[in-house]
Amino acid sequence: MQPRGGPGPDETRNMFIAIGLALAIFMGFEFFYNAPMRERMQAEERARVEAQLEASGGAQGETRTNTQSPATPATRDQTLAATAAARVPIDTAAVDGSISLLGARIDDLNLRTYHRELSPDSEEVMVLAPMGTEFGHDAFFGWELQSGSDATTLAGADTQWSALEGATLTPSSPITLTLQTDGLVIERTISIDDDYMFTITDNVRNETGAAVSVRPFGAVRRQGLPQDYRQQHIVHQGLIGAFGPNNNLHQVNFGNADDHARDKARGRAGDSERLEEEQGQGGWFGLTDHYWLTAIVPDQSERVSAYFDSRPENNTNDYRAAYRGQWRDAAAGETVTYTQRLFSGAKRLELLRSYQDGETGQAIPRFDDAIDWGNFWFLTRPYFALMHWFAQLVGNFGIAILLTTIVVKALLFPLVYQSFKSMAKMRTLQPKMKELQERYAADKQRQQQELLKLYQSEKINPVSGCLPMLLQIPVFYALYKTLTVTIEMRHAPFFGWIHDLSAPDPTSFFNLFGLLPFDPGAIPLIGGILMIGAWPILYGLSMWLLQKLSPPMGDPLQAQIFQILPIVFTFMFAHFAAGLVIYWTWSNVLSMLQQYVIMRRQGVETQLDTFLKKRFARQPTPAE
Numbered sequence: 001m002q003p004r005g006g007p008g009p010d011e012t013r014n015m016f017i018a019i020g021l022a023l024a025i026f027m028g029f030e031f032f033y034n035a036p037m038r039e040r041m042q043a044e045e046r047a048r049v050e051a052q053l054e055a056s057g058g059a060q061g062e063t064r065t066n067t068q069s070p071a072t073p074a075t076r077d078q079t080l081a082a083t084a085a086a087r088v089p090i091d092t093a094a095v096d097g098s099i100s101l102l103g104a105r106i107d108d109l110n111l112r113t114y115h116r117e118l119s120p121d122s123e124e125v126m127v128l129a130p131m132g133t134e135f136g137h138d139a140f141f142g143w144e145l146q147s148g149s150d151a152t153t154l155a156g157a158d159t160q161w162s163a164l165e166g167a168t169l170t171p172s173s174p175i176t177l178t179l180q181t182d183g184l185v186i187e188r189t190i191s192i193d194d195d196y197m198f199t200i201t202d203n204v205r206n207e208t209g210a211a212v213s214v215r216p217f218g219a220v221r222r223q224g225l226p227q228d229y230r231q232q233h234i235v236h237q238g239l240i241g242a243f244g245p246n247n248n249l250h251q252v253n254f255g256n257a258d259d260h261a262r263d264k265a266r267g268r269a270g271d272s273e274r275l276e277e278e279q280g281q282g283g284w285f286g287l288t289d290h291y292w293l294t295a296i297v298p299d300q301s302e303r304v305s306a307y308f309d310s311r312p313e314n315n316t317n318d319y320r321a322a323y324r325g326q327w328r329d330a331a332a333g334e335t336v337t338y339t340q341r342l343f344s345g346a347k348r349l350e351l352l353r354s355y356q357d358g359e360t361g362q363a364i365p366r367f368d369d370a371i372d373w374g375n376f377w378f379l380t381r382p383y384f385a386l387m388h389w390f391a392q393l394v395g396n397f398g399i400a401i402l403l404t405t406i407v408v409k410a411l412l413f414p415l416v417y418q419s420f421k422s423m424a425k426m427r428t429l430q431p432k433m434k435e436l437q438e439r440y441a442a443d444k445q446r447q448q449q450e451l452l453k454l455y456q457s458e459k460i461n462p463v464s465g466c467l468p469m470l471l472q473i474p475v476f477y478a479l480y481k482t483l484t485v486t487i488e489m490r491h492a493p494f495f496g497w498i499h500d501l502s503a504p505d506p507t508s509f510f511n512l513f514g515l516l517p518f519d520p521g522a523i524p525l526i527g528g529i530l531m532i533g534a535w536p537i538l539y540g541l542s543m544w545l546l547q548k549l550s551p552p553m554g555d556p557l558q559a560q561i562f563q564i565l566p567i568v569f570t571f572m573f574a575h576f577a578a579g580l581v582i583y584w585t586w587s588n589v590l591s592m593l594q595q596y597v598i599m600r601r602q603g604v605e606t607q608l609d610t611f612l613k614k615r616f617a618r619q620p621t622p623a624e
Helices: 009-051 076-082 254-265 349-356 377-394 397-428 430-439 444-458 464-485 534-549 556-573 578-601 607-616
Strands: 087-091 095-100 105-115 124-128 137-147 150-155 175-181 184-192 197-206 212-223 238-243 248-253 276-281 284-288 292-297 303-313 316-324 328-330 335-346
Touching (some): 095 124, 124 335, 137 292, 197 328, 212 284, 212 292, 254 316, 464 578
Antiparallel strands (some): 087 095, 105 137, 238 284
16 A cells, blocks of 8 residues: 655654564563463473372262362372272273273263374374363263252262173173162163264163152363363353254353352352353353363253253362253153263264264254354355365365465455456556655645545545455465464375374474474573474565565655564464464465466566566676
């Protein structure tokens, strides 16, 4: 966009102050916020683990047991080993783990096809772990018995179930758990599909000799923050579900849940007060972190009261999403049957949509909203759909990003073409504009008036060059959001040194991209700033070359400031996902090609032409 005149002294000073503040904020953010925050979170987590007492069995409806906890928490492996005799193994191609017979808790689950690190030999991703251990996270289902106007727990988190010896849960072999209590017999059949969906069917047989009323309930619980948790405002992590009269989406992040728990600890909220609670038919509700979800899916014809809650317990916070179903009357000798489901695994879009569409059971409303598409879902959803289609076609998400960029550029080309034509005309008017600026240098108002007359006579819109940039902002956001929230990008490789498109470029200019034997990122405080990879540098170079094709700034000072921007953005983009930097670099290359061709067709010599002539044109010899 062509400026209409040079800035005055105050404007120049303010511009320098703004640039200086921006650089200071950017550099200081890493020095004084990011690095100390990482160290503080690590220290808090270590202190939490050391001080954490083993949690009690948890909620039974709204009640708790008084089970004593050991002075020091057991590790997950220790707990699983100590309770191995009272566990039923889970063994599928997608997951492995076990179900505890104490409460019939599903509290031990790993994802076989996902690993914490890039190496396939690294640990499997842990989704569920026994409560009272580090990163405790489980789900359980129970029953309440109506007793007058009150409800007592018939089967809860600490109720002991039994199973056939040697039983193992596989996709082809469901298991049956049995519970006998208060004259009632509950037979629970648990099955699992080839992915991450458990189906739980309870048959409650009344052997009391009198009529009874019972109702189901269930809860997903988590103690403390998830393993490998990183706070990212662009990704929802916390309580989530679609429930209530219209199955509206409910989201409460861990930060807000922590505030609620703190208010409870300080007596500012009653114990019965919850974060959110609504009644409605069906739906789903649970806990999510970046890529993984554990959610209860009640029978979609069941009217439930679902709620979110968080409460302080044993030096940490206990987050939960839970529900109660409807009362069911059972005469003597009758059996009540109820089926519900539990999803615990990776938030793959195609998988979530298959459950949402009812391909394997009842349709689950808005289940693909477990992925945080954001308020601009109308951009992020189609963007991901196109990129995912390309990835399936070519077998590489990096190539899919390049192809998607070409499609976006093609769609925007008509508008970009008109914009570049206007910029080309601006180039041809440079001599006249300079003449007006010199003629009315002492009268800025008259200078602006004459420039506007010139634009009108030449039928040029001086701001049209900014329009394509404005249109690229939502495109940039859509890709940034897509690369960040979708698991399909996690650990997706490109070519060369990029093995994970969702992570920053791992190389650094300051060790000559790995040629020197030290890691700049390990340097205290400034390590993050020194990780300037090859792709961010290529991006900065492409931005600089793109500036060379644009019309020169009317004011030399502004031109010098804009020349600094490629350096600033190089440092900024060094911490973005590599896939995003690859997109933006490739987008700049395509923009350069578009702009150069259009301007040359308009007969305009670009700054790049001038630059190349100065450096590569053959100099005349003295004889010539």
